[in-house]
Amino acid sequence: MVAFAGVLHERDDVRADYFPVNTIREDFPILRQTVHGKPLVYLDNAATTQKPQAVIDTITQAYTHYYANIHRGVHWLSQQSTDAYENARTTVQRFIHAGDSREIIFVRGATEGINLIAHGFGKKFINEGDEIIISAMEHHSNIVPWQMVCEETGAKLRVVPINDEGEFLFDEYEKLIGSRTKLVAVVQLSNALGTVNPIKKIIEAAHSRDIPVLVDGAQAVPHMPVDVRELDCDFYVFSGHKLYGPSGIGILYGKSKWLESLPPYQGGGDMILSVSFEKTLYNTLPYKFEAGTPNIVGAIGLGAAIDYVSAIGMEEIAYYERELLEYATARALEIPQLRIIGTAKEKSGVLSFILEDIHPHDIGTILDQEGIAIRTGHHCAQPVMDRFDIPATARASFAFYNTHDEIDVLMDGIRKVIDLFK
Amino acid sequence: MSEVRELYQEIILDHNKKPRNYQVLDDANHKADGHNPLCGDRVTIYVRLNGEKIENIAFQGKGCAISTASASLMTEAVKGKTVEEARQAFERFHDLLTKDTDLLSQLSEMGKLAALAGVRDFPMRVKCATLAWHTLNAALDNEEIPVSTE
Numbered sequence: 001m002v003a004f005a006g007v008l009h010e011r012d013d014v015r016a017d018y019f020p021v022n023t024i025r026e027d028f029p030i031l032r033q034t035v036h037g038k039p040l041v042y043l044d045n046a047a048t049t050q051k052p053q054a055v056i057d058t059i060t061q062a063y064t065h066y067y068a069n070i071h072r073g074v075h076w077l078s079q080q081s082t083d084a085y086e087n088a089r090t091t092v093q094r095f096i097h098a099g100d101s102r103e104i105i106f107v108r109g110a111t112e113g114i115n116l117i118a119h120g121f122g123k124k125f126i127n128e129g130d131e132i133i134i135s136a137m138e139h140h141s142n143i144v145p146w147q148m149v150c151e152e153t154g155a156k157l158r159v160v161p162i163n164d165e166g167e168f169l170f171d172e173y174e175k176l177i178g179s180r181t182k183l184v185a186v187v188q189l190s191n192a193l194g195t196v197n198p199i200k201k202i203i204e205a206a207h208s209r210d211i212p213v214l215v216d217g218a219q220a221v222p223h224m225p226v227d228v229r230e231l232d233c234d235f236y237v238f239s240g241h242k243l244y245g246p247s248g249i250g251i252l253y254g255k256s257k258w259l260e261s262l263p264p265y266q267g268g269g270d271m272i273l274s275v276s277f278e279k280t281l282y283n284t285l286p287y288k289f290e291a292g293t294p295n296i297v298g299a300i301g302l303g304a305a306i307d308y309v310s311a312i313g314m315e316e317i318a319y320y321e322r323e324l325l326e327y328a329t330a331r332a333l334e335i336p337q338l339r340i341i342g343t344a345k346e347k348s349g350v351l352s353f354i355l356e357d358i359h360p361h362d363i364g365t366i367l368d369q370e371g372i373a374i375r376t377g378h379h380c381a382q383p384v385m386d387r388f389d390i391p392a393t394a395r396a397s398f399a400f401y402n403t404h405d406e407i408d409v410l411m412d413g414i415r416k417v418i419d420l421f422k
Numbered sequence: 423m424s425e426v427r428e429l430y431q432e433i434i435l436d437h438n439k440k441p442r443n444y445q446v447l448d449d450a451n452h453k454a455d456g457h458n459p460l461c462g463d464r465v466t467i468y469v470r471l472n473g474e475k476i477e478n479i480a481f482q483g484k485g486c487a488i489s490t491a492s493a494s495l496m497t498e499a500v501k502g503k504t505v506e507e508a509r510q511a512f513e514r515f516h517d518l519l520t521k522d523t524d525l526l527s528q529l530s531e532m533g534k535l536a537a538l539a540g541v542r543d544f545p546m547r548v549k550c551a552t553l554a555w556h557t558l559n560a561a562l563d564n565e566e567i568p569v570s571t572e
């Protein structure tokens with residue numbers, strides 16, 4: 001693991017010499033790969049991130065030495081396994097500064113977290129004529145579950161528009177909030193545009209009318225420090241696999257007063273206190289929402305990933321990545337045929353672009369031959385594509401293990417694409 | 423870049439830039455919309471069928487170079503052919519992209535369509551190359567619902 005102790009904010013080197021990126025890269029075995037005979041340049045981090053050795057080792061050790069089912073056995077292995085799983089919960093709690101580990105629910109990912117709330121909150125609090133507010137830059141996972149709630153209850157989905165830069169229109173949002181609004185669900189960092197939303201202001205505006213807010217933090221958590229108590233959000237979701245941890249594990253944070261009031265999502269083992277055919281008593285938080293055997297080692301692996309990034313420091317990561325994005329943006333602007341989609345003032349991690357007369361799919365295939373992995377398509381945000389009247393974009397998305405040299409390779413690759421289509 | 427050159431041959435780049443038969447066919451009596459949800463490619467195929475003969479064919483749409491060029495080449499390949507001949511051509515074309523049959527013997531029969539043989543090495547792009555053909559099949563069946571390669 002990297003021991004990092006640098007005073008970042010006093011240095012402003014163009015090439016970020018202060019950040020031990022080369023040492024960090026050695027922690028990620030997959031980055032040593034070659035693809036089509038070229039060194040891998042992995043720039044698809046918004047889709048998912050690569051895993052450091054520390055996470056891989058933790059998973060191996062769990063299965064090698066102390067794996068058993070949790071909360072169920074009096075035997076030694078089960079105790080070890082339960083401790084590791086519950087320690088991971090505490091690690092998550094501290095990482096996002098939640099007040100209580102009972103407020104941390106292990107789920108499959110951001111998608112399941114949102115569905116859990118949509119299900120429970122929809123059932124309990126949403127009725128015909130009510131309104132749910134989302135934004136025009138949401139990932140499909142923060143659109144479809146709410147549409148399903150609306151379909152079931154007769155509620156209405158209201159959508160906060162975005163401007164040509166891809167920024168959340170706060171004034172329009174304020175106009176949409178009203179007496180019928182029951183919930184606001186917004187993304188903190190857009191995966192398609194890179195926009196960082198004024199989430200605190202958004203929450204304050206909703207709270208001034210007693211409306212709870214769910215924050216989709218799938219992209220924010222890997223790129224910036226998150227403090228759910230400071231934000232005062234009511235629900236917050238994210239996925240382990242975008243935070244250098246395993247897939248199939250994610251987090252739903254919810255204020256206990258809300259989680260206690262919601263009905264369970266699934267029924268089964270672990271979520272009950274007692275079961276008889278006449279009556280079943282539900283378990284307390286967080287277990288009420290964790291029916292069945294969970295992704296035990298996934299949770300433990302996520303804990304290891306959080307330990308890893310915490311040792312580097314989220315402030316340091318945010319600072320380095322911001323500098324990386326600024327460099328990439330400046331280099332991209334040197335290419336006249338390139339248009340950046342998403343030019344918000346507050347941005348992080350994502351460079352979405354199109355090339356004049358060249359379809360993103362062709363860009364992706366040609367860059368792949370250069371060993372460069374980017375994402376092309378609608379990024380599960382078709383309404384965003386419609387907003388900009390384009391079918392798709394090419395998207396390079398960054399992690400703290402990416403380098404300035406890799407951005408140079410990307411730009412050379414883009415020039416090759418343009419040359420080929422001349 | 424050599425595999426990429428193999429994929430993006432001159433003839434493909436040319437048909438992408440200047441697609442042939444790219445228009446709405448006012449007297450079309452068969453039509454279908456195709457959509458590849460993965461990459462957002464869309465194509466509409468218009469056919470003027472006279473009995474069993476494809477008297478005229480045109481297309482419109484938005485897509486990647488492979489799908490645009492393939493649609494353009496297809497219109498040239500099937501114009502004046504019978505429905506049966508067009509379906510056989512699709513079958514051969516599909517085999518060319520997906521099956522390990524004797525490539526060379528097929529290439530000669532395929533004419534310009536052979537330029538798309540490079541797609542074989544890019545399995546993720548086979549759907550791009552076949553979207554127009556699937557849509558033609560739907561148009562010939564006169565299915566008015568959009569077909570999808572998914």
Ligand SMILES: Cc1ncc(COP(=O)(O)O)c(C=O)c1O
Nearest residue numbers: 109110111139141191218219239
């Ligand atoms: C902003 C955002 N929200 C939600 C999700 C869904 O995450 P998952 O597929 O891990 O559940 C993603 C993943 O792409 C995302 O980028």
